[in-house]
Amino acid sequence: MSALSHVPGPTGGTPDVQATDPGTERRGITGYLLMLPGTVWLLLFFLVPLVTLVSSSLYDPSGSLATGYSMTGHVQNYADALSEYGSTFVRSFLYALTATIACLLLGFPLAYAIALKAGRWRNLMLVAVIAPFFTSFLLRTLSWKLLLGDDSWVVNALQALPLVPDDLRLLATPAAVITGLTYNFLPFMVLPLYASLERLDVRLVEAAADLYASPFTAFRLVTVPLAMPGIVAGTLLTFIPAAGDFINSELLGNPRTRMIGNDINDLFQASVLPTASALSVMLMVAIVALVAVYVRRSGTDELV
Template sequence: MAALLPTASAGGAVSAEVPVEPPAGMRRRRWIPYALLAPGMLWLAVFFVYPVVQLFMASLWNPAGSIETGYVFDWSWSNYADAWEMFHVQFLRSLWYALITTVICLALGYPLAYAIAIKGGRWKNLMLVGVIAPFFTSYLVRTYSWKAILSDSGPVVDFLKWAHLLGPDGRLLATEFAVIAGLVYNFLPFMVLPLYASLDKLDVRLLEAARDLYHGPVRSFLRVTLPLSLPGVVAGTLLTFIPSAGDYVNANLLGGPNTQMIGSVIQSRFLVVNDYPIASALSVMLMVTILVLVTVYVSTAGTDEVV
């Protein structure tokens, strides 16, 4: 916080030996950083901290209660065990799908971001618009359109059947493939944009220097481009992994009963079954798991050390 306080101002040259009262102008300005922070902090307190505390409390309610009869708070830690027991399959499946999604997004997004940033030239902005444009339509509509693309009578399935990559009764919808394809499609821009941002800052003279020092293309990529773009990689993977682990739209629309993710479970526990304790316990578990994974990831892939 101290760093945020104004240390220099019009009267900032006050010498350390003379503990005089700071000039009135400076004293008045001391509260300014706090005032600037206040709206954001208040927002977080009301819309993040309070709900999270509530959620955590709800996860410890006695599961015997109900909306109509009321819930009793009695530290029912067993909710966590029950939630895991009932839904560990969907829980692990979500993390697995999110991981695959992230890897595929990185594999697809990196070359794309690289091409836009380094080779894009005057088409750069147009290409960026191309990445972002689908966002102008609703998430739900875009996911529905995948239903049409992957439909049993659609062109993709027809082609795969023709190429004998799918059996005559094969299908893509309501399979893992469709769910992950939907996730990759929907979260790809979250990978591309941070990657683009860090690759765009890349000084191409460094690549020339690497070539002058007898690095081939592979080594100069691994020793120059990749390390310099690592902040983008970290940001992109986080922005892809976190929302896809909690997503339920893709699983609901493109998946079947055996490909549901934890988001669908939480959603149905809260809104259909009205089982708040278990739903809250699942939400807290998901939040904590992602927090731990992300912390470990960021600290090991810390962009400072990896060169």
């Protein structure tokens, strides 16, 4: 039964009787209880490590794990890390941007074909896109090391072409690193694009054709704007992990193709905590800043 609460009437006379449902209060408490596990998880495994990372970046760089680090608020760690590894930062973002553009150019036609042209083959093609996730990231990258090796059939086939030099090398080059990044993160581009294009109303494209728009014009003015949420989501899901990746550079590159993830990994393994933490914080801040600018410039502020 509903609980009754007496509230004085508007004229101070007979009080109004209002019904309050205890179930409403229980539903409100239930919502907070459902949020509790996720909140605790974020506090323990996101906020606490983040605070620890920022604190480590301000340690006295003269310390070590053996002697211990002192919290001196040494902001100079950031300037020192940037001056020493600035070129690696630029290279990492350049590789990630190139791989993201390559994923977009490859992934958009594929997502378009799956969403609008595949018909009864749609599910099979989606499985083919997702299938690489069933294999270890490391194994997928090692397979490219075999494919791009000096004695691989790919290199031999290219060397057989008249315009390709006989001493062609693909492995341990920037092209190999970008190829590995593109392959490994291509599904992260295709799936958001498919989700946007699958909801595309083809009647809008047909209407553009009825208004004498060429196929390219209809694609530019109708298809691309409607697919923009998928484009933005796909580029973010590709660029962010690619910028911090170090496996592809480690296995497919050389010392001159090192990315910032390689340096951070080596510094942490060498227990150089202040520099490694400073690089990690700067990488996160740079990515967040780039993402915020990109999302606002793309006109999809609701994704921020």
